[in-house]
Amino acid sequence: MERFVFADRFFLEDGVSGPGYLEIKEGKFGSFFVTLPTESADVIDYAGKWIAPGLVDTHIHGFKNHDIMNNDLEGLMEISEGLLSCGVTSFLPTTLTSSPDLLNEVVAMVGENYTKVKGAKIKGIFLEGPFFTEKHKGAQNTKYFCDPSIEMLESWQKYSNHFIKKIALAPERKGAMEFIEYAVNDQVTVALAHSDATYAVAKDAVEKGASIFVHTFNGMSGLHHREPGMVGAAMILPDVFAEIICDGHHVHPAAANILMDARGRKETVMVTDCMMAGGMPEGRYQLGEFPVEVKNGAARLETGSLAGSILQLKQAVKNAVDWGIATPEEAIYMASTAPAKSIGIDGECGMIATGYDADFIVLTPELELTATYLDGVCRFQAENFMGKEGVR
Known part of the structure; x- marks a missing residue:
């Protein structure tokens, strides 16, 4: 099943976009979509939140x-x-x-x-x-x-x-x-x-x-x-x-x-x-x-x-x-x-771009950290912000 992250704002390689859906494919960033490209997708729902590069x-x-x-x-x-x-x-x-x-x-x-x-x-x-x-x-x-x-x-x-x-x-x-x-x-x-x-x-x-x-x-x-x-x-x-x-x-x-x-x-x-x-x-x-x-x-x-x-x-x-x-x-x-x-490693990290490791963070509009993802997997979640994964 295809997997996407939904959020209000995304800090992407070429600027800020959103609301929308960011594709996560085999631990890497895929494409960004304004609307969900398929109905049979697994969506990590971060409505009201912002997604930024790790x-x-x-x-x-x-x-x-x-x-x-x-x-x-x-x-x-x-x-x-x-x-x-x-x-x-x-x-x-x-x-x-x-x-x-x-x-x-x-x-x-x-x-x-x-x-x-x-x-x-x-x-x-x-x-x-x-x-x-x-x-x-x-x-x-x-x-x-x-x-x-x-x-x-x-x-x-x-x-x-x-x-x-x-x-x-x-x-x-x-x-x-x-x-x-x-x-x-x-x-x-x-x-x-x-x-x-x-x-x-x-x-x-x-x-x-x-x-x-x-x-x-x-x-x-x-x-x-x-x-x-x-x-x-x-x-x-x-x-x-x-x-x-x-x-x-x-x-x-x-x-x-x-x-x-x-x-x-x-x-x-x-x-x-x-x-x-x-x-x-x-x-x-x-x-x-x-x-x-x-x-x-x-x-x-x-x-x-x-x-x-x-x-x-x-x-x-x-x-x-x-x-x-x-x-x-x-x-x-x-x-x-x-x-x-x-230090010359911008070809592998530091931005949300297609093909990069899906290392990203979830923020509130007040810039409080909600969660940290490595390779598309949630590895840290703040106690005050219990996110949820599910199909929208």
């Missing part, structure tokens, strides 16, 4: 009391399952600056086991560090900072079965330009982060192939009218993406709006930078080797500096709309299609 988090360190750096397969599985409650169907497990040996072990664990997870799908590994500068260290361990090393990247690729998808560095470090060219040629997306680079150096890095600015405004040289810095580069350089953490702690909504207006909402990428305390009560946790206190919705080091976030990507979408800086269509795009495009 969200894609390309910068996340942990969730549900598990951290990628714990190098624990069970923890990786728990993160994958837990992210379904955030509306996330694809993600990049993200490392921290650490010893070469531990990083080797972590990327090997992910590269060997990523197909075993049962929840949100792992699309690659994001190495956040260790090629950073001390001035903008954030919650990264300066003991392990070093200049970019092609040999280290080759080692990580070998251990991970060539699963490194994205790597961040400070472009002012020695050898950065040569490293960028090599990495991009190796199909690794290069991001710029934790850097005091001038605008000119950031521009050089982009011309060599770097294409993402990591958690824009945070951990980088700011915008000054005589030295635009990393922030200015993130806003104005062509053909790049700028990450933003819309939790209300990392960036003021007005600053996020300025970035979105300057960069464009199709090149702005919502990320969480979530650490292990995501989905957990307030209290004391760890981020890598550092103790962190989660209080009043923010995760901070003992120094008071922010240490990642506890943001869920579904909340970032809602925040941007509630703050009045994005429409629902724009916010959903920045949390699904834009992240996928930023």
Whole structure:
């Protein structure tokens, strides 16, 4: 029997449509119809709801009391399952600056086991560090900072079965330009982060192939009218993406709006930078080797500096709309299609298009998550929204 999803609004590859029926065929998206093309169809009824592509988090360190750096397969599985409650169907497990040996072990664990997870799908590994500068260290361990090393990247690729998808560095470090060219040629997306680079150096890095600015405004040289810095580069350089953490702690909504207006909402990428305390009560946790206190919705080091976030990507979408800086269509795009495009996986996820895995989320018009589907199967359902499947 043919199978369809009915809803009031669909955020499709080519725009917003609905009410209508979206075909689900063998775990993949089929065509969209305004009217049901057959009377003998199984219809999943979400009248009054919205259907959007599954969200894609390309910068996340942990969730549900598990951290990628714990190098624990069970923890990786728990993160994958837990992210379904955030509306996330694809993600990049993200490392921290650490010893070469531990990083080797972590990327090997992910590269060997990523197909075993049962929840949100792992699309690659994001190495956040260790090629950073001390001035903008954030919650990264300066003991392990070093200049970019092609040999280290080759080692990580070998251990991970060539699963490194994205790597961040400070472009002012020695050898950065040569490293960028090599990495991009190796199909690794290069991001710029934790850097005091001038605008000119950031521009050089982009011309060599770097294409993402990591958690824009945070951990980088700011915008000054005589030295635009990393922030200015993130806003104005062509053909790049700028990450933003819309939790209300990392960036003021007005600053996020300025970035979105300057960069464009199709090149702005919502990320969480979530650490292990995501989905957990307030209290004391760890981020890598550092103790962190989660209080009043923010995760901070003992120094008071922010240490990642506890943001869920579904909340970032809602925040941007509630703050009045994005429409629902724009916010959903920045949390699904834009992240996928930023790392070159938009051919397989991040949008509702014929032939793609039927990974999607069900939202209320107030952008509350109702359900998360993987391959056309409901894998998470919010307690307050008990949907029903049946023939209309």
